[in-house]
Structure formats: structure tokens, C-alpha cells
Amino acid sequence: MERKENEIVPENGKPEIPKDGSICGYDSLHRLLQSSLTPQIFQEVSRLLVGLNCGRALDTINIGEPAKSLSSEHDFDLQAFSFNAEQESLRKPRIVRVGLIQNSTALPTTAPFLDQKRAIFQKLTPIIEAAGTSGVNILCLQEAWMMPFAFCTREKKWCEFAEPIDGESTEFLQEFARKYNMVIISPILERDVNHGETIWNTAVIIGNRGNIIGKHRKNHIPRVGDFNESTYYMEGNTGHPVFETAYGKIAVNICYGRHHPLNWLAFGLNGAEIVFNPSATVGELSEPMWPIEARNAAIANSYFVGSINRVGTEIFPNPFTSGDGKPQHADFGHFYGSSHISAPDASCTPSLSRHKDGLLISDMDLNLCRQIKDKWGFRMTARYDVYSDLLARYVKPDFEPQVISDPLLNKKTL
Template identity: 55%
Template sequence: MASILANHSVEAALEKYLPEEELKEVKRVLYGRPVEDIGSELPQEAHQSAKDHNFALQAYRIAAPPEQIRSPRLVKIGLIQNAIVKPTTAPLQEQRAAIHERIKLITECAAQAGVKILCFQEAWTTPFFFCTREKYPWVELAESAEDGLSTKLCQELAKQHNMVIISPILERDSENMDILANTAVVIDNHGVVMGKSRKNHIPRVGDFNESTYYFEGDTGHKVFQTEFGRIAINICYGRHHPLNWMMYAMNGAEVIFNPSATVGALSEPMWPIEARNAAIANSVFTCAINRVGTEAYEHEFTSGDTKAAHNEFGEFYGSSYVAAPDGCRTPGLPRNQDGLLVTDVDLNLQRQIRDKWCFSMTGRYDMYARELTAFTSGDYQRPIVQAPKQ
């Protein structure tokens, strides 16, 4: 089982070793109600593209019960996970051009599959150099959110394919004293830049000490009203903060994307839980995207966590998936292969689950607000009850 898991996914390991009926019950316990595999519904040209260019293509449907008054609100969501194409020692322009070409190719496959909202992984235009503590030459890859090369490419693709694209980049804000930001750019299906959402929470753990590159985001919890639904972007480390998910949901998001770059030794046991839990707690669809591969750097770096100096960051384990408001989720993409996950969802499920569980009606937001306000006032006294002295 270990070799299967190393090369593909938990789901593949379960399918190999469990009898069919037992497998169904295990999947029900682990993943909720079954989702429909719709890979056979995708055009043959999409499958052929995936085969020819060596990336996984998986497709599922998360349906909602039919309603008498509202029509289904169907939208196909796409997630792309990928490894860098060129080694980190290659000239920067070659690295970026190779990644652009790779993502353009997989995006075209997403268009063939009918995807209407497509999200790339965190900092998709660059290797994940934030671990190295070296700013040069890497910060040369930072670019404008409004008119950088990556944004222009995404504008062309979005307009060509009538597709909303979420493009997480390292942003260079030349209008604000050249600061750097970890930013997701949202381009609508007409090729227009709708705006950007910056990473709210900056990790300071092990190799993930990104505070040496950029500050916490200043865009709050924006929600983007697209033709295909209301979306928000909770970048990477923000998935560890439940209130971050909650604020996007409170502001009206129907689908919250979590473009990430995280490695197995640190976070993999948490990965299948956090986005799914957020979907349940906030009655929204969540999309967890993680890159794949191992990235090596010329100079050794250390982490401040007693580990010896090293050149490799660790293995990004992919496993991208979509979770629904009722807690069901798709199988994940492979752990070690580029991939495109297509998920056909009915946004009506969001209201249906809110009607069923009433989390938004039973939440005590007024009480939370009072206590949080008091907690941040600087002189907060915790209401700890002590046993009376004898």
C-alpha cells in the first residue's frame, strides 16, 4: 500500500486492497455521500490531451436535490496542480515561459471539459523560493497584478474560453513603493481584471517563513460576483484559520478557493480535513489546490528548526480536491503528478444545507463579536472560573 500511496493517492490504495462493498462503506465514512464520476462525459480530446501531455484528468459531479421553484445552478469548477517545468537554476525568463506554456496547455484542456471557473495553485508563476531566504534573483519574477505578463496571459485565456480565471502570483505593487504581496488576481470570463485578493495570514513555521518577503494582506475578505457564482480566495496558510473562511462566507462567497503550496512532512495529515471542515462549518463549496514535485535550490538554507542545512524544500503532495457544504468531497488528484480536477457542482446545495443544519441561524455572532472586541482591547480578562478556596 505504501508504494501506491507514494505514487498516487489514498483513494487508489483503498480501491486496490478493499472489496467493493467494504470500499463503499469506508468511502462513505471518510468522504460522505458518494459523488458521481463523470470522466466518461468529458470529450475524448480532453482525455487525449491529458494522456499526450502527461497530466491526470479527473471529473466528478456534486449534485443537489431538485427544487420545485429554483432551477439548478450548475457550474463546472477546475483546479490545476503542477510541478515547475525548468530547474531552479535555469534563467528566470525560461522558467516562467515554460510554466506559462504548461499552464496554457492544461487550461485549454479545462476549456474542452467545459470549466467555467478555473483556479491555479499558489504562486503558480514561480518556484516556491520563499523557503530559501534569498531574495535575488527570485523577486525579479514578481509582477503587476493589473498588467503583468501572467495576468495578460490569463486575460487572453479567459476571454478565449469564456472562463473566470484565478491567478495567484507574487505581486509587485509599483504604485505602492514596490512592495511585494502574495496575491490572487481574478479575471472574469470577458478577460477583464475584476480585482485582487491578498494573502491574509503569513506563515512563520519551519521553512515557511514568508514574512521575509511580504506582509499580511490588506484587501480583507473580498468576494467576487462572477457570471457563474460568487467566489473568494483564501490563500494557502489562511486555511489554518477558521475565522478566515468564516469571513469570506459571511461576505457572501459560494465557492472559496484555497490555492496552496505545502509539503508532506509538515501538513499532509491536515490537508484532507481543513478545507472540508470549512465547507461544513460555513455551508460553502471549498476547493483545495496544492502543487506537486520537489524543488531544489543551488544554495543550502536552514529553517530555524534544528534541521541541518538542505537544498530541497520537501515534496509537494498535490491531492487537490473539492468539498461540498454537506461534507462530501471528490477524490483527490494524484500526489506526484500534474493534474486537472473538473467538478460539476450545483450551487443550490449551499442554501439547502443552510436550511437543514441552520448553522448561520444558530451561530452566536453577536456574542463572538463582543468577546473578540474585548479580547483585542489590550486589557482582556479571561473568564476562567476558579474552584473556591477551602
């Protein structure tokens, strides 16, 4: 069953209930619950759902007037929060301001490609300006932000959007990095000219001086539903790099990699303090998994996770099929936004809108990562040697699982 999505969101965040009884058009789960529950019950539900200590909401940050004006003028969601950490005796706080941007594309997919890309640049400019003027230190954009998410089509013409890591999209962002002294993570479709025009799904890490620190290529490629990405690019060959920036150690787990706990683990073992998960995913398939996987990764690995999903519905010129019995269709479904940040102490910000472009800002003291490691000790109780042995055996074709069968079991009756 396809869910209908109403792109019109009422100002008060309350849902409109259409005649067929379905709920659509509400802004976010947080606002839906907040507008529907008494403050006392909302507080307790928040404690259970998003790990806020005794239900106390995260502090909101008072973002300055320039960003607010940009937000209302250009109609994007703007929310800002602050995570708590303990004051330490021997280390100063290491407070970093992180920004996540989610957005829909700007022009129909039938427009000339260069126009489509430039229109996204134009659309993003005020949102990036809002981040910059708000003092964001590390900004992350969504997966393949410089193009429609055309991989559902299996048409190869969309590869034209691919750029080298020092291409036009990187140049566009380098200006902002320099202007605002801001690290920017730019997930693009990459064209690797030095390796025979290989196409990759890549995050470019731009330093706060505008320099390119490095790149990371998506490690796990989906083959599910309309996610026909394996038609376009292969599993990344860059390992699990952690980038040591002016504002902390960061890594990027691109989209479908969030379904793989080992991928999250590897960034943690390499020392990441914030892992960004730029994504493009649709409601019917993944929405109930969306907050679970990110928050679990933050808890299990004692780091912050910034989750970003694009917004809106993209209609392609030629219908395509998924091979799952559905009739042909020209869109991938509704990208439900809902970008949010998870902390190692199991707390979590509210999510951005399910419908609108948005900028989520959050202050976090990176000291919290080590505080949680010291408290819970997952790294010390993890027994990695046991799992190293297991995986070494598992990857061999003749692996025998450890199974203890009931000796009284009559296998014929199974």
C-alpha cells in the same frame, strides 16, 4: 524524519512497496484504498471518510476526447466528478463547472528566471486547454504558480518574479479566459508599484471576458518550518472580498489562511458560494491536516471549497536552514498535490495525484449552499453577537479570560 518520495507512479495506481518497507509512489489515498479493499468495504469506508451518501460514489463526468488526449499526451492526471443537489421548486439549478490545476515547475531553479516562467506557461498551456475544451466555467491555479516556491530560501533575488496584477502572467491567462469564456483565478507574487514596490501574495480574478475583476491579497502569513514567507510579504490589506462573476460568487483563501477558521468565516459572511484555497504545502508538516481544514470550512460555512496544492520537489541553488535543528538543505520537501473539492454537505471528491500534474473538474449546483443553510441553519444558530463582544474584548491588551478556578485547588501543587 524525512519521508522518501518516489516520483514514479505505476499505471494501476497500486503502491510499490520498496525493500525498506515504506509505502511510497502510490497515487492517492483514494486509489490506494480502492485498490486494496473489497468494493463493499471500500464503499462503507468512503461513506465514513468522504461523506458520500450510503457510500455511493460521486458521479463521474464523461470528459470529451480532446481533454483526454491532452491528458495522456502531456501526462497529467485528469479526473471529473459531479456533486448532487436537490431539485428546487422555485429556483432553477445553477450548475457550474469548476477546474483546479496542480503542477510542478518546468525547469530547474538554476535556469534564467524568464526561461523558468515561460516554461511554466508552456507546461500549463495544454492543461488550461483541457479545462477550456471541457467547458470549465471557473478555473483556479495554484499559489504563486508562475515561479518556484522560493520563499524557503530567504533570498531576495526571487522577488524579481513579482509582477503587477496586469503583468505578463495575467496577460497569458486573459487570452484563455476570452477564448473559453472562463473565469480564471491567478495566484501570483504581486509587485505593487503604486505603493513603493510593495510585494504581496495575491490572487488576480480574471473575468470570463478576459477583464480583471479585482484582486485579493493573502490575509495570513506563516512563520513555521521553512515557510519563510514573512520575509517577503506582509498580511494582505484587501479584506475578504467576494467576487460576483458570471458563474457565481467566489472568494480566495490563499494557502496558510486555511488554518484560520475566522478567515473562512469572513468569506462566508460576505456571501461566497465557492472559496478556492490555492496552496503550496509539504507532506511532513501538513498532509494529515490537508483534508480536515478544507472540509471543515465547507461544512461550517455552507459553501464549496476547492483546494489546490502544487506538486513535486524543488531544489534551490543555495542550501538554507530552518532554525529547527535540521541540517541545511536545498529543498522544501515534497509538495504532495492532492487537490480536491469539498461540498457543504460534507461530501468530497477524491484527490488528484500526490505526484503528477493534474486537472480536477467538478460540476456543482450552487443551490446546494442555500439548501444546506436551510437544513442545518448554522448561520442562524451562530450567535455572532456573543463572539463580536468576545473579540472586541480579546483584542484589548488587558483582556481577562473567563476562567473559573476550583476553589479547593492548591495552586502550589499544580
